[in-house]
Amino acid sequence: xxxxxxxxxxxxxxxxxxxxxxxxxxxxxxxxxxxxxxxxxxxxxxxxxxxxxxxxxxxxxxxxxxxxxxxxxxxxxxxxxxxxxxxxxxxxxxxxxxxxxxxxxxxxxxxxxxxxxxxxxxxxxxxxxxxxxxxxxxxxxxxxxxxxxxxxxxxxxxxxxxxxxxxxxxxxxxxxxxxxxxxxxxxxxxxxxxxxxxxxxx
Numbered sequence: 100x101x102x103x104x105x106x107x108x109x110x111x112x113x114x115x116x117x118x119x120x121x122x123x124x125x126x127x128x129x130x131x132x133x134x135x136x137x138x139x140x141x142x143x144x145x146x147x148x149x150x151x152x153x154x155x156x157x158x159x160x161x162x163x164x165x166x167x168x169x170x171x172x173x174x175x176x177x178x179x180x181x182x183x184x185x186x187x188x189x190x191x192x193x194x195x196x197x198x199x200x201x202x203x204x205x206x207x208x209x210x211x212x213x214x215x216x217x218x219x220x221x222x223x224x225x226x227x228x229x230x231x232x233x234x235x236x237x238x239x240x241x242x243x244x245x246x247x248x249x250x251x252x253x254x255x256x257x258x259x260x261x262x263x264x265x266x267x268x269x270x271x272x273x274x275x276x277x278x279x280x281x282x283x284x285x286x287x288x289x290x291x292x293x294x295x296x297x298x299x300x301x
Contacts, residue, residue: 105132109293110275117273119265120297132292139291142166144283154258155279159217160202167299169204176202176215187214189244194233198244200253215254216241224257238274242266254298263297 106122109132125131146162148155156162160178163169171179175187180202189198200214216237222230224238235243238255245253245266253264260279266272277294281287 105134105289105292106130109289109296112281112287112290113275113277113293115273115275117265117271119263119273119275125296130296132289132296135288135292135295140283140285140288143291147280147283152258154220155260156256159256163298167295173205173207174202175205176200187211187244187248187250189247191233191243196231196233198240200244203250211248211250213252213254214241214245214248214250215256217256220258222257224255224260224262238262238264242272246272261294 104122104126106125110120110122143162143166146157146166148157160169163174164171164177169177171177173180175181176183183200183203187200187203190196191198201217202215203211204213204215206212218224218230218237222237225236227234227236230237230240233240237257241253241255242264245251245264246268249268251265251267253266255262255264261277262274263277264272264274277290278287282291282294
């Protein structure tokens, strides 16, 4: 009889593209998402818009702080955090633009763990020319920023989803997508557990 694997359940919902995190790796490190309850679902609902269109998150930082436990002292660019350092800004000379993370999560051992972009309402993460100045998609821009600045992990927040992008320099990138509105539904509890497993308490 097959053994139920909670990691396979939530990974099945987030449609992995390429290799980001594998169930076998999570199992090896004994990383298992906590089972989400009704109270967990109710806790995230106030952060989500009730409208079917437009940005799902009323205040992206509030969700990261309240649900995932992110602390301003460790996140440059966040409300109350340090400013984004100049060495994380990437200038694309051929297009005369700069790619700048909105937030950068500090690594306790030095350097940076993660770069975050929160795109404006209506921006398609896969739309070419969705942002001015360069035809690369918002997703491609964040990948480029992560690889050039040698920060392996990026988060892209758009109207409907949160993407966790793994973009090591010199290697193939991969990513996961978390549909934001689904996180406030009963059927989204496995995904909410997976999101907390990967991103809580940065």
